[in-house]
Amino acid sequence: MIDQLRLLVDTDSGSYNKEGVDRVRDHIRSFLVSAGLKCETIPHTRFGDALRATLGEPDENRRPILLMGHRDTVFPQGEAQRRPFHIEGGRAYGPGVADMKAGLVMNSFVLAAFAKFGALGPLVGLYTSDEEIASPSSRVLIEQEARRARAVFNAEPGRPSGNVVTGRKGGVFMRLAILGVPAHSGVNFEQGVSAIEELARKISALHALTDLERGITLNVGLVSGGTSVNTVAPHAHAEIDLRYLEPQDRAEVVAKIEKIAATSFVKGTKANLEILGEFVPLVPSAASRRLFELYAGCARRVGLTIEEEFTGGCADSGFAAMMGAATLCATGPCGGKAHSPDEYLELDTMVPRAQALALSILALGPP
Numbered sequence: 001m002i003d004q005l006r007l008l009v010d011t012d013s014g015s016y017n018k019e020g021v022d023r024v025r026d027h028i029r030s031f032l033v034s035a036g037l038k039c040e041t042i043p044h045t046r047f048g049d050a051l052r053a054t055l056g057e058p059d060e061n062r063r064p065i066l067l068m069g070h071r072d073t074v075f076p077q078g079e080a081q082r083r084p085f086h087i088e089g090g091r092a093y094g095p096g097v098a099d100m101k102a103g104l105v106m107n108s109f110v111l112a113a114f115a116k117f118g119a120l121g122p123l124v125g126l127y128t129s130d131e132e133i134a135s136p137s138s139r140v141l142i143e144q145e146a147r148r149a150r151a152v153f154n155a156e157p158g159r160p161s162g163n164v165v166t167g168r169k170g171g172v173f174m175r176l177a178i179l180g181v182p183a184h185s186g187v188n189f190e191q192g193v194s195a196i197e198e199l200a201r202k203i204s205a206l207h208a209l210t211d212l213e214r215g216i217t218l219n220v221g222l223v224s225g226g227t228s229v230n231t232v233a234p235h236a237h238a239e240i241d242l243r244y245l246e247p248q249d250r251a252e253v254v255a256k257i258e259k260i261a262a263t264s265f266v267k268g269t270k271a272n273l274e275i276l277g278e279f280v281p282l283v284p285s286a287a288s289r290r291l292f293e294l295y296a297g298c299a300r301r302v303g304l305t306i307e308e309e310f311t312g313g314c315a316d317s318g319f320a321a322m323m324g325a326a327t328l329c330a331t332g333p334c335g336g337k338a339h340s341p342d343e344y345l346e347l348d349t350m351v352p353r354a355q356a357l358a359l360s361i362l363a364l365g366p367p
Contacts, residue, residue, distance in 0.1 A: 001105055001350050002092075004031060008071075008101040009085040009094035013048070015072040015133045021048030024071040024101075028108055028127055029053075035112035037125070047137040048072065048129030055115055056122030058148060062367045064122040066149040066325070067107040067357075068142065068316060069100055069156075069332070070131035074339050083341065092345040098335025102345050103155025106332055106354045113358060121367040124149070131316050134173060134277025139319050146320035151291055151364055152327040153357060154317040158334035158349060159309055165330040166292055167310040168318055169215065170250060170281035174240040176202065176261055179270045182227065182234035192232025193268035196225045199236040201265035206240060209256055215245035216253060217312075243312055245281060279314035280322050287326035291360075295328055298359035302352045331357055 007027050013020040025048065029039050032053045042050040048071060058064040073079075073096035085094035092102075104127060111125050126145050128138035135142065146152055158164060178199050183192025209218045218240065225236025242257070244250055261273040292308050299306045309330075317329035333353045335345040 001109055002347070004108070005092065005097070005102055005105045006085040008104060009097050010080050012075070012077050012080045013072050013096065014075055014077060015047070015130050017077055018046065018048050020077070021071050021129045025049055025051045025127060025129075028071070028104060031108055032111065032125070036115040037111055042141060044129070044137045050129060050138060050141050051127040053111060053125035053127070054122065055111060055119055058122040058124065062122055063148055063150040064124045065361055065364060066145050066152045066320070067111065067123065067125045068128070068152060068154045068320065069104045069107055069126075070128045070138070070316065071104065072130055072132050073099070074132050087347065090347055092347050093343065095343070098157040098333070098343055098345045099338035100156050100332055102335065102350060103157060103332025106350060106357065107155050110354050110358050110361070114361070120362065120365055123361070128316065134279055135316055135319070136277060138316070142316050142319045143323050146323035146325040146327070149320070149325045150367060152317070152320040152325045153331045153360070154315060154320065154327065154329040155332035156315050156317070156330045157332045157338065157345075158330050158353060160334060160336040161309070162304065162334055162349070163307045163309045163330070164292065164295065164328055165282070165311055165317070166284050166288060166308040166328065168282035168315055168329065169243040169245055169312045170247065170279055170318060171314040172242040172250065172254060172278040173276045174242070174257070175274045175276055176238045176240060177272045177274070178202070178225070178236040180232065180234050180236070180266070181268055183232040185230045185232055189232060193266060194233050195236035195269060196233040198264070198266040198269040198271070199223065199225060199238055202260055202271070203238065205260045206257065209253060214249065215243070216249060217243045239276075247281060247283065280318040282315065282318040282321050282327065282329060285321065285326070288321065288328065291326040291328050294363050295331070295356065295360045298363055299356040301359060302355045304352055304356060306356075
C-alpha cells in the first residue's frame with residue numbers, strides 16, 4: 001500500500017493538470033487490471049479522464065456497491081518534486097497524501113481483495129478527476145453511478161478524530177465583475193465612476209446575508225480591481241463562497257445575491273454575476289444512518305471506535321446522496337491539514353480502515 005501511495009503522491013495532479021491527473025489514472029488502472037478488475041476510461045477533453053473499475057456485472061436486480069474517490073489535488077505543477085512523499089514518525093507527508101490519494105489506494109486494495117477472494121455482489125470503483133474545483137466533468141458520472149448503487153462509500157480522508165462524515169454543507173462559488181468609468185483622480189475625478197467603491201458596498205451587503213443560526217455563510221475571499229493609484233477604478237472583481245445547510249436555502253440566498261449584484265449602489269456602474277461551480281449538501285437520511293451504524297459496527301471488529309461528524313466542507317458525496325443512495329463520507333485513512341504543506345496521513349490507519357470498509361461490504365450481503 002505504501003509503495004502505491006508513494007507512486008500517486010509523487011505524481012503532480014492539480015485539477016487543471018490533465019496530463020498529471022491522467023497519469024494517476026494510469027497508475028491506478030495498472031494496479032487494478034493486474035488484480036483482475038475490468039476497467040473503463042471515460043474520456044474528457046479539458047479535465048482528467050474518469051476511471052470506472054467493475055467487479056461482477058451490475059443490473060437492475062444486482063445493484064452494485066460504489067466506492068468513490070478523486071485523483072486531483074489543489075497543488076501546482078512541481079509540488080511533488082519540491083516536497084515528495086516521505087515518512088516521519090508514523091506519518092506520511094506529500095501533496096494530496098491524505099486528500100485523497102490514500103483513499104484511492106485503500107479503495108483499490110479493497111477491490112483487489114474482493115477480486116481475489118470473491119464478492120457477494122457487484123462492486124464499482126469510480127476514480128474522478130476534478131473534485132477540488134466542484135467536479136464540473138465528474139458530477140454527471142457520480143450521479144449516474146449513484147442512481148444504480150445500493151450503498152456509496154466516499155474515501156475522503158477520515159477525520160483526525162478517526163470519525164467519518166455523515167453531513168456536509170452545500171457550496172456555491174461565484175465571480176462578481178464590476179464595470180465603472182475611468183478618470184484621472186486628480187484632474188477630473190468627478191467624471192469617474194469607481195468600480196472598487198461599488199464592489200465595497202456590495203461586499204457589505206453580501207456579508208450581511210450570513211445567518212449563522214441557519215448555517216448560511218457568505219465569504220468574499222478574493223478581490224481585485226483598478227489600474228493605478230491615481231485612476232478612478234474602471235473595473236473590480238470578487239469571488240464569493242456561499243455555504244448552506246438545507247437544499248431549499250440555496251435558491252433563497254442565491255436570489256438575494258443576484259439582487260445585490262443587479263443593484264447599483266454607485267450610479268453608473270454595471271455588474272455581472274457568474275456561478276463558477278457548486279456542491280450540494282450531504283443531508284443525512286434514514287438509509288445513510290443505517291449505513292453508518294453498519295460501518296461503525298464493522299469498524300469495532302477491527303478495534304476502531306468511530307462516530308459520525310458534520311463538516312462545513314463540501315465533497316462529491318452530496319451528489320451521490322442527492323440521488324437517493326445511502327452514502328457515507330470520509331471512510332478513507334485518517335489525516336489532517338489538507339490543502340497545506342503540512343498535510344499528513346496517519347499510516348497506521350490504512351489497513352484498519354480498509355478492513356472496516358471490506359467488512360461493511362460483506363455485511364451488506366448479496367444484492
